[in-house]
Amino acid sequence: xxxxxxxxSTAGMGHKKAAIALFRAFRKRxxxxxxxxxxxxxxxxxxxxxxxxxxxxxxMTRARWLWGILxxxxxxxxxxxxxxxxxxxxxxxxxxxxxxxxxxxxxxAIVATHFILPGIAxxxxxxMGTAPRLYVGITDYGPHAFWLSEDIDRFFIGAGSMxxxxxxRGIREEKITVTGIPAVEEFSNEFDAEALRGTYGLDPGRxxxxxxxxxxxxxxxxxxxxxxxxxxxxIQVITVCGHNKRAYDRIDALRPGLNYPxxxxxxxxxxxxxxxxxxxxxxxxxxISVTEALDMCLPMILFASVPGQxxxxxxxxxxxxxxxxxxxxxxxxxxx
Numbered sequence: 359x360x361x362x363x364x365x366x367s368t369a370g371m372g373h374k375k376a377a378i379a380l381f382r383a384f385r386k387r388x389x390x391x392x393x394x395x396x397x398x399x400x401x402x403x404x405x406x407x408x409x410x411x412x413x414x415x416x417x418m419t420r421a422r423w424l425w426g427i428l429x430x431x432x433x434x435x436x437x438x439x440x441x442x443x444x445x446x447x448x449x450x451x452x453x454x455x456x457x458x459x460x461x462x463x464x465x466x467a468i469v470a471t472h473f474i475l476p477g478i479a480x481x482x483x484x485x486m487g488t489a490p491r492l493y494v495g496i497t498d499y500g501p502h503a504f505w506l507s508e509d510i511d512r513f514f515i516g517a518g519s520m521x522x523x524x525x526x527r528g529i530r531e532e533k534i535t536v537t538g539i540p541a542v543e544e545f546s547n548e549f550d551a552e553a554l555r556g557t558y559g560l561d562p563g564r565x566x567x568x569x570x571x572x573x574x575x576x577x578x579x580x581x582x583x584x585x586x587x588x589x590x591x592x593i594q595v596i597t598v599c600g601h602n603k604r605a606y607d608r609i610d611a612l613r614p615g616l617n618y619p620x621x622x623x624x625x626x627x628x629x630x631x632x633x634x635x636x637x638x639x640x641x642x643x644x645x646i647s648v649t650e651a652l653d654m655c656l657p658m659i660l661f662a663s664v665p666g667q668x669x670x671x672x673x674x675x676x677x678x679x680x681x682x683x684x685x686x687x688x689x690x691x692x693x694x
Contacts, residue, residue, distance in 0.1 A: 362393040363465040363490075367472040369399065369410035371600070372646030376471040376497050379540035394463070398453055398474050406452035418664065426665030429502070438503040446481040449474060457485065467491040471540075473502070479509035496520070497539055498645035500670025501527065516649070517674055539645055542630075545653040549634035558621060560635060564594040567694060568636035568656075570629075570647060571600060578662055579605060580612055581687045582640060587617050589691040596632050598623045630654065638694060643671035643681075652680060659684055659693050 362384055366377035377395055384393040399407055417425040431437055450457050453474075460468070460482065468475060468482075468490050475494055483489040495514040496505050501523050505513075513529060515521070516539040525531050555562055567586065571579050579597060586595065597620055599606040606624050613620045626632070633639065633654040641647055643663040648671055651658055658681035660672050675681040684690045 359389070360391050360467070361463065361465045362391060363460065363463060363468050364393065364395045365398055365468060365470040365472060365475055366395070367398050367410065367474060369414055369472075372497050372644055373472040375542065375646045376495060376540045379542045380469060380471065380495065382542060383540070394465075396456075396459070398456060398472065401453040401456040401459070403452050403454065422664060429666030433503045435503075446478045449477050450481055457482070460490075461486060465490045467493060469493045469495065471495050471497055473504040476505055476507035476510055479507045483509055495537075495540060498667040498670050499539075499674040500667065502667060503527070516645070519674065539649040541646065541650050541653050544630035545633070545650045547630065549631065551634050554631055554635045558596075558632075558635060560621070561594055561619070564592045564618075565638070566636045567593050567595045568632055568639040568641075569595055569597045570639060570641040571598065571602070571605070578687065580608055582661065582690060583609065583612060583616060583620065585687045585690050586694065589618075589694050591694070592618070593694070594619045594621070596621045596623070596636060598626060598629070598632065601625050640684075640690065640694075643668040643675065645671055648675060648681070657681065659690060661687070661690060 364377050364380055366373045368374055374397070381393055381395045384391050399410060402410070432441065470493070475492060479492050482492070491511045492509065493512050493514065494505060494510050496516065499516045499520060501520055506524065506527055506529060508528070511533065513524060513534050514537045515524070515534060518536045521531065521534055521536070524534055552562070560566060569579055569582055579599070583595065583597070586593065595618060597609055599609065599622070601624070603624070606622065609620070609622055613622065629650065633651060633656050636656060638659065639651050639656050640659045640661060641651070643660045645667065648658065658675065660675065660681050661684040663669065663672055672683060676683055682693050684693055
């Protein structure tokens with residue numbers, strides 16, 4: 359029996375959703391595969407969790423410009439070369455017990471949907487003796503330096519357009535496989551959209567706009583909803599706030615003042631159904647969210663994307679004609 363360990367991080371819900379998709383796919387392989395899904399932050403110190411959770415959410419909500427600077431700075435060759443000298447050992451010291459778990463499990467392969475594995479890959483291979491095969495599935499449509507390491511045995515990428523960038527950064531082409539970004543099977547299902555519209559109480563005479571903010575519920579959702587009051591077609595809106603209770607409460611209070619109906623959700627596992635009943639999605643360009651929309655053939659308006667990783671995703675979608683980009687809130691109604 360082959361033993362597989364999948365590593366992800368809840369610092370970004372997309373990493374977890376990709377890991378779940380891979381976990382389900384491995385489970386379908388039958389009794390010859392044993393697979394475990396591991397959140398690396400379960401092993402993290404308080405300071406490490408602060409860096410990857412609290413600070414990340416703060417930057418996404420209050421200082422995206424600073425996140426963009428940090429992203430592009432850490433992607434430069436000189437900074438990346440410097441950070442590689444201590445990043446792997448720092449990560450393993452901060453993830454107490456992760457290495458011991460891997461040594462105990464002795465998997466045949468480790469698959470990661472987060473850039474934690476490239477950082478610690480060299481240390482793992484030196485310390486584990488008969489090292490497992492190490493694989494990485496990049497969950498955006500562009501390669502940041504943190505995803506890359508010569509110690510990774512194979513990279514699975516979302517689009518062929520990424521290959522040249524990886525090769526330029528020293529990854530051998532034979533280590534690269536274009537697979538697309540993994541999404542759970544619900545987004546490839548056939549849905550009875552008409553029946554679902556009845557289930558969700560949607561008006562069949564209105565176009566349905568899906569406003570999605572991501573798992574952390576960050577983004578200017580209230581401004582988007584207010585702007586849609588000037589839309590020149592009859593619309594209804596579905597809004598998902600994720601785990602952000604404050605955003606949910608604010609939008610709930612906003613609904614009576616809008617001139618169109620809003621179906622409001624907190625965190626939900628029915629995203630595929632909500633996409634199936636929608637005509638259009640307004641979202642930031644998170645790698646997993648846009649992949650799910652592509653699987654559902656749902657056109658997108660991209661707005662307030664995170665500078666850095668989501669810039670790659672915007673570039674791919676706009677170039678393929680799968681989305682439009684709004685430069686400001688005021689542009690959204692006309693694009694809708």
